[in-house]
Amino acid sequence: MELSLLSFVQIIIACLLIIGLMVGNAVIMVYIERKAAGFIQRRPGPYEVGPRGTIQAICDAMKLLGKQLFIPGNVDWALYFLAPVLAFLPVLVLFLPIPFGKYLTTLQVDDGILLILAFAGLGVISNILAGWASNNKYGLLGAARAVAQSVAYEIPMIMALLAVVFLTGSLNLTAIVERQGTWPWEWNIAYQPLACFIYFVSLVGETNRAPFDLPEAESELTAGFHTEYSGMGFALFFLSEYANMLLVSFVCATFFLGGYRGPILDGFWWTFIKAYAVMCVIVWLRWTFPRVRFDQLLNINWKWLLPLSILNLWVTAIIIKFID
Amino acid sequence: MDQVIDKIIDTLLAYIWSPLIALETMIADYLPGQDIAALIAYAVYVLIILAGGFLAIASRNLVRAMLGLVLTFLGVAGLYLLLACPFLAFMQILIYVGAVCVLIFFAIMLTRNTNEGEESKLPGIGSAIYGFFAFVLPLGILGPLIIINVPKLELKDYGQTDTKLLGEGLITNDVFSFELISIILLVAMAGAVFLAWRRRPTPDEAPK
Structure with missing residues (x-):
C-alpha cells in the first residue's frame, strides 16, 4: 500500500464506482427477486410499469425518496437517525479488499478477509440500535433476535473461511484466488465442499434472508427491527441489505468459486457471473423454503453447523500436516 | 497536449495541497521533527477515544453509553493501525465491537430497562470526588512523562503483516x-x- 495522492484518488474513484454498483445492484436484484418470486408462486410478478415491469424498481425507489420521514413519538431520536446511517456506512469499507479482477482491487489489504469480517459486525449494531431506538415491542423483539442470530452464525462462517485460509496460507483475497485453478474442479469448492456448504448456510443467516429472516419475520413481528422506519430510513436498510448480500456473494465467489479465474479469458466478468449466480441461488432459496422457527434456527447453528465446521477445520489441518 | 494535461494536473494538485502545506508549516513550527500526517491521525483517533469515553460516562441511558464504548473501541483500533499492526486493529473491531458490545446489548435487554437505574441519576458528591482523583492522578503522573519524551510519530508503510x-x-x-x-x-x-x-x-x- 502506498501512501500517495495517486492511491488516494484511486480509492475515491473506486468508492464512487462501488456506490454505483450497490445502487444498480439493488434495482436489478429487486426486479429479479420479484420476477423469480412470481415465477415460483405461479403469478406474473411486476408487469404494469415499463416493458415486462422493468421500471417497477425505479418507481419504488422514487416513491421511497418522496415519502415523508415519519418519526414516532417517544423515540430516542439520536439513535433512531443514527441506525440507518450506520447500516449503510461500513458497506463501503467492506468492498475495499474484494478482488474484482487480477489488478482490479480497491486496496490490497494483507488481512483482507479480517477487514471484511470486522466491519461486517457493525451491521448488527445498526440493527439492534434501530430496534431499540424505535420504542416498539416488535422492533425490540426483532433486535433481540438479530443479536442472537448474528452472534451465532458468525462463528461457523469464520470457521468455514478459516479452512480455506489453511489451504492457502494467506488472508489476502487475491492470493486466495491465485491459488485456485481455472477449471471448476480446481476451485476450492472441490477441495472444501463442506466448508462451502457451511459458509453458504451461515451467509443466509448473516444477511437475515428467508428462511432465516427471523429479525424481520413479517408474519409475527410486522417488520421486526425496521417496523418504525419509513421513506429514506427504510430505503437505507433495504439498500444495505442488498449490498451485504452482494458482498457475501463476492466473498463466496472469491473463496470457493475461483474468483476472477474461469475456463476461458480470466477477468472481472467471471467474478460478477459467479457472484450473481450465488445471489440467484439465495433468491431461489428464499422463495422455496418456509421460514424456520427461532429455536430451530439456533439449533441448526449450534448443534449442526458449529460441530461440522470444527470437524472440517480439524480434518483439513491434519491432511495438510500429512501432505507436507 | 500532454503538457496541457500535466499543467492542469499540477494546478489541481497545488490547489488541493496548498491549505495542507500551510497547516503543515504551522504545526512544524510548534513541534519540530514530527510527521504531520501521523500527528493529525493520532489527534483524530485520540479525540474519538475521548469522545467515546465521555459519551459512555455522561449518558443517562445504557444503550447510548454502550455506543460510547463502541466509539472508544473503534478509536483504539485506529491507534493499532497507526502502530502498523492492522491484524490487531481488525481483531479489535471483530471481537470487541462485533461480539463483546453486541453481547453487552443483549445483557442490557435481558435486564429491566425502565431508565430508573443508577445511570439515570446524577452522581453524588462522594463519587464525583473519587472520579476527579481517578482522572487527575494518572494525568499528573503520566502526563509530564509523556510531555518530556514525545515519541517520534510517523506513518509507516506496514507491508506484510x-x-x-x-x-x-x-x-x-x-x-x-x-x-x-x-x-x-x-x-x-x-x-x-x-x-x-x-x-x-x-x-x-x-x-x-
Whole structure:
C-alpha cells in the first residue's frame, strides 16, 4: 500500500464506482427477486410499469425518496437517525479488499478477509440500535433476535473461511484466488465442499434472508427491527441489505468459486457471473423454503453447523500436516 | 497536449495541497521533527477515544453509553493501525465491537430497562470526588512523562503483516500465557453454564 495522492484518488474513484454498483445492484436484484418470486408462486410478478415491469424498481425507489420521514413519538431520536446511517456506512469499507479482477482491487489489504469480517459486525449494531431506538415491542423483539442470530452464525462462517485460509496460507483475497485453478474442479469448492456448504448456510443467516429472516419475520413481528422506519430510513436498510448480500456473494465467489479465474479469458466478468449466480441461488432459496422457527434456527447453528465446521477445520489441518 | 494535461494536473494538485502545506508549516513550527500526517491521525483517533469515553460516562441511558464504548473501541483500533499492526486493529473491531458490545446489548435487554437505574441519576458528591482523583492522578503522573519524551510519530508503510510469525510466537514463546487465557475463558464459560443450568422438571413433577 502506498501512501500517495495517486492511491488516494484511486480509492475515491473506486468508492464512487462501488456506490454505483450497490445502487444498480439493488434495482436489478429487486426486479429479479420479484420476477423469480412470481415465477415460483405461479403469478406474473411486476408487469404494469415499463416493458415486462422493468421500471417497477425505479418507481419504488422514487416513491421511497418522496415519502415523508415519519418519526414516532417517544423515540430516542439520536439513535433512531443514527441506525440507518450506520447500516449503510461500513458497506463501503467492506468492498475495499474484494478482488474484482487480477489488478482490479480497491486496496490490497494483507488481512483482507479480517477487514471484511470486522466491519461486517457493525451491521448488527445498526440493527439492534434501530430496534431499540424505535420504542416498539416488535422492533425490540426483532433486535433481540438479530443479536442472537448474528452472534451465532458468525462463528461457523469464520470457521468455514478459516479452512480455506489453511489451504492457502494467506488472508489476502487475491492470493486466495491465485491459488485456485481455472477449471471448476480446481476451485476450492472441490477441495472444501463442506466448508462451502457451511459458509453458504451461515451467509443466509448473516444477511437475515428467508428462511432465516427471523429479525424481520413479517408474519409475527410486522417488520421486526425496521417496523418504525419509513421513506429514506427504510430505503437505507433495504439498500444495505442488498449490498451485504452482494458482498457475501463476492466473498463466496472469491473463496470457493475461483474468483476472477474461469475456463476461458480470466477477468472481472467471471467474478460478477459467479457472484450473481450465488445471489440467484439465495433468491431461489428464499422463495422455496418456509421460514424456520427461532429455536430451530439456533439449533441448526449450534448443534449442526458449529460441530461440522470444527470437524472440517480439524480434518483439513491434519491432511495438510500429512501432505507436507 | 500532454503538457496541457500535466499543467492542469499540477494546478489541481497545488490547489488541493496548498491549505495542507500551510497547516503543515504551522504545526512544524510548534513541534519540530514530527510527521504531520501521523500527528493529525493520532489527534483524530485520540479525540474519538475521548469522545467515546465521555459519551459512555455522561449518558443517562445504557444503550447510548454502550455506543460510547463502541466509539472508544473503534478509536483504539485506529491507534493499532497507526502502530502498523492492522491484524490487531481488525481483531479489535471483530471481537470487541462485533461480539463483546453486541453481547453487552443483549445483557442490557435481558435486564429491566425502565431508565430508573443508577445511570439515570446524577452522581453524588462522594463519587464525583473519587472520579476527579481517578482522572487527575494518572494525568499528573503520566502526563509530564509523556510531555518530556514525545515519541517520534510517523506513518509507516506496514507491508506484510506476518500472521505466521504471530501464530508461531503464540505456540512457542508465549504458549504459557496463551494456554492460561484459554483455561480462564473455559472456566468462565463452564461457570456460566453451571450457574444458568436448571434441570427441566419431568412431566410428573411439573408445577401444577
